Amino acid sequence: MEWTIGELVERASAALPPAARQGGRVRDVPNERLVRWYATIGLLDPPAARRGRVALYGRRHLLQLIAVKRRQAEGRSIAEIQAELAGATDQALEAIARLPASPDGSPAPREARPRFWTGPPAPARNGPPVPPAPARNGPPDPPTPAWNGTPGSPSPASPPPVPSAASAVPAVRLAAGVTLLLDGASRVPSHDDLAGIAAASETLLAVLRERGLASPEGKP
Structure with a gap:
C-alpha cells in the first residue's frame, strides 16, 4: 500500500476522532505541512518511494503520524514524543495508534468530503437576483407612440445604450x-x-x- 501525502493525511484524519478542545486549545487533525515538518524532525520516516516527483508513503508512516497525534492528545510534548517514538517498532506504533481494522489493513475512512x-x-451570477414585477390592478400602460423621425436619428422611446463598467x-x-x-x-x-x-x-x-x-x- 502506497499513498501520496494527501491520501496519507486523509487516512490519518479518518482514524482520529473529531477535533476537540483540550486544555483551552483545539487539537487539529494533521495536514500536509505538518507531515513534512514531522519528517524533518524525525517523527516520520522518509518517503518509502517516489513516482516521478511525487513522494509515496506506506502503512508505517500512517502508524507514526497517528501515534504522534494520540500522544499529543494526551498532553505529551514534542520532545517527549520524539524520545518515545524514535526508532519504535511497528508493533509499538500499532499499540499506540490503535487503528480500526479494515479489509486492507488501513483505517476505515470517514465519509469523503x-x-x-x-x-x-455553479451557474454564473452577474448580480443580485431580479425580483418579480409586482401585480398591477390599474389600467394598462398606453401604447408607445410611433416614431416618425428621419432615418439615422435616435428614437425617443429607445434611449442610447449605456456601456457597463467592468467589475473587478x-x-x-x-x-x-x-x-x-x-x-x-x-x-x-x-x-x-x-x-x-x-x-x-x-x-x-x-x-x-x-x-x-x-x-x-x-x-x-
Whole structure:
C-alpha cells in the first residue's frame, strides 16, 4: 500500500476522532505541512518511494503520524514524543495508534468530503437576483407612440445604450502558476477567508502537481 501525502493525511484524519478542545486549545487533525515538518524532525520516516516527483508513503508512516497525534492528545510534548517514538517498532506504533481494522489493513475512512473542483460548476451570477414585477390592478400602460423621425436619428422611446463598467474579480494565488478566481464573490476575502482557502487547497495543489498541471514545490 502506497499513498501520496494527501491520501496519507486523509487516512490519518479518518482514524482520529473529531477535533476537540483540550486544555483551552483545539487539537487539529494533521495536514500536509505538518507531515513534512514531522519528517524533518524525525517523527516520520522518509518517503518509502517516489513516482516521478511525487513522494509515496506506506502503512508505517500512517502508524507514526497517528501515534504522534494520540500522544499529543494526551498532553505529551514534542520532545517527549520524539524520545518515545524514535526508532519504535511497528508493533509499538500499532499499540499506540490503535487503528480500526479494515479489509486492507488501513483505517476505515470517514465519509469523503466533496471536492469543490470535481463537482458541476455553479451557474454564473452577474448580480443580485431580479425580483418579480409586482401585480398591477390599474389600467394598462398606453401604447408607445410611433416614431416618425428621419432615418439615422435616435428614437425617443429607445434611449442610447449605456456601456457597463467592468467589475473587478477577486483572485487568490494558491501557488506558483495556480490562481483561484472568485467570480461570484460579493466582497474582498478577509484574512480568515484566505487561511481557510489555503488549508482547503492543499489536496488540489497535490493533484495538480502530480498531473503536471502546476509548478513543482520550491520552483516559481
